[in-house]
Amino acid sequence: MFTSDGKIPAAEVDDRIRRLQVHLEELGVDGALILQKADLYYYAGTVQDAYLYIPREGAPLLMARKDRDRAAAESPITGVVAIKNPKQIPETIQKNGYAPPRRLGMELDVLPASLYLAYQRMFDGSTIQDVSHPIRLTRMVKSAYELQILREAGRRADEVYAGIGDLVREGIPEVELAGLVEARARKFGHQGTVRMRLWGSEMFYGHLMAGPAAAVPSFLASPTGGEGTSPAIGQSAGFRPISPGEPIIVDYPFAFHGYIADQTRIFALGKVSDEWLRAQAAMIEVQTMLRETARPGVLAGELYDMAVARADALGYGDHFMGAGPERIRFVGHGTGLELDEYPFIAQGQKVTLEAGMCIALEPKLIFPGRGVTGIENTHIVTADGLEPLTTFEENIVLV
Numbered sequence: 001m002f003t004s005d006g007k008i009p010a011a012e013v014d015d016r017i018r019r020l021q022v023h024l025e026e027l028g029v030d031g032a033l034i035l036q037k038a039d040l041y042y043y044a045g046t047v048q049d050a051y052l053y054i055p056r057e058g059a060p061l062l063m064a065r066k067d068r069d070r071a072a073a074e075s076p077i078t079g080v081v082a083i084k085n086p087k088q089i090p091e092t093i094q095k096n097g098y099a100p101p102r103r104l105g106m107e108l109d110v111l112p113a114s115l116y117l118a119y120q121r122m123f124d125g126s127t128i129q130d131v132s133h134p135i136r137l138t139r140m141v142k143s144a145y146e147l148q149i150l151r152e153a154g155r156r157a158d159e160v161y162a163g164i165g166d167l168v169r170e171g172i173p174e175v176e177l178a179g180l181v182e183a184r185a186r187k188f189g190h191q192g193t194v195r196m197r198l199w200g201s202e203m204f205y206g207h208l209m210a211g212p213a214a215a216v217p218s219f220l221a222s223p224t225g226g227e228g229t230s231p232a233i234g235q236s237a238g239f240r241p242i243s244p245g246e247p248i249i250v251d252y253p254f255a256f257h258g259y260i261a262d263q264t265r266i267f268a269l270g271k272v273s274d275e276w277l278r279a280q281a282a283m284i285e286v287q288t289m290l291r292e293t294a295r296p297g298v299l300a301g302e303l304y305d306m307a308v309a310r311a312d313a314l315g316y317g318d319h320f321m322g323a324g325p326e327r328i329r330f331v332g333h334g335t336g337l338e339l340d341e342y343p344f345i346a347q348g349q350k351v352t353l354e355a356g357m358c359i360a361l362e363p364k365l366i367f368p369g370r371g372v373t374g375i376e377n378t379h380i381v382t383a384d385g386l387e388p389l390t391t392f393e394e395n396i397v398l399v
Helices: 012-025 037-044 068-074 086-095 111-120 130-142 144-160 174-187 274-293 301-313
Strands: 031-034 050-056 060-065 079-083 103-106 125-128 207-210 248-251 254-256 260-263 265-269 328-332 341-346 356-362 363-368 373-376 377-382 387-390
Touching: 012 031, 012 037, 012 050, 012 130, 031 037, 037 050, 037 130, 050 086, 050 254, 060 068, 060 086, 068 079, 103 111, 111 125, 130 341, 144 174, 144 248, 144 254, 144 260, 144 356, 144 377, 174 207, 248 373, 265 373, 274 301, 274 328, 274 356, 274 363, 274 373, 274 387, 301 328, 301 341, 341 356
Parallel strands: 031 103, 060 079, 103 125
Antiparallel strands: 031 050, 050 060, 207 248, 248 265, 254 260, 328 341, 328 356, 356 377, 363 373, 377 387
16 A cells, blocks of 8 residues: 555565666676666656666666765665765665676666767766666556556545636636646646656646647647647637637646556536537547557557547547548557556557557647647556556536
8 A cells, every 4th residue: 555655665676676686697797877867766766866776687876966964864775875966876885786787778868978878988887778778668557556646636636626617717727727727737746747758748737728729739748738828838828818619628637656547637617519429439439449449468559440430430530539631649548657568559560559558538629710629538558458547527517
């Protein structure tokens, strides 16, 4: 059971490290140096300014610069030492009984080039090898401990959405409504940070837009964009006032104790046209098909192909997951400590679903100049199919 302070049990961290060490053995990597925040929390239980060395065999070493005492208090790892500068890492590894790594694994999918070159100079006798893929594979299938937290994140997400209708009023700017929803999320324990791994990807709490503004595209790897408050952010809520009869999309992940449950719902003031109701029903139908099909052994890419075919058969092929050549080629993604984890329910993906994965399915329709509708829910893959974590009303909520 997860604890109120969010500290990860030692047995949980030990198991994660052992599973990564299996990959290091297969790759012939002598040790991995973990720097990135989400990975550091996953393997060490802290996000303090620290560097985690995981040898191919044996116990890990956590080298903390700021703050060593807090890192030691938060992490179940017993070997925690203080360093003043990253340049001390190679000698600190050797002083603590580890042989200099001939092949050193690092997270090259997220490590800036300048740091990569600096670590090459520090480990001048080592070959640096990318271990980001095995790290992400290790994180892809969640433990019972992680699934408990994800279920709680989903429950709290539903609590947030249950009160959104009371916040909507005619004329309220998108950004003001977003602030009210975000305050409600904080009330229910949202950590305030939504981590993403893809370089250049960033968001605040999520996306909240209405009517034509919701269909404005953005740089983000997402079917929705939004005008944003300025070109400096280029996504989500802007200053446009909300009007009756237009769909309001609320796509807000809920992040709790590090773990993310992703959810999208559509709200509207007064009535909406039957056209919007039919479009929403079509996306719920696509989601239902995916829920009934997704189970261990199914290829992620096949689920995407099925979703595209069903959307096309329902008459929405030209608007599914975007409009025009820039549409997004996925209909779902893994979620955990980051919003864009393995597996991706995307075109051509050969990953097969496994029990313990956590996936968000998000069939959506984009109508340029008019608006957006759709649905998103987070699920756990079980031996019997998908267990939904977010269950709030899926039809358009009229307020």
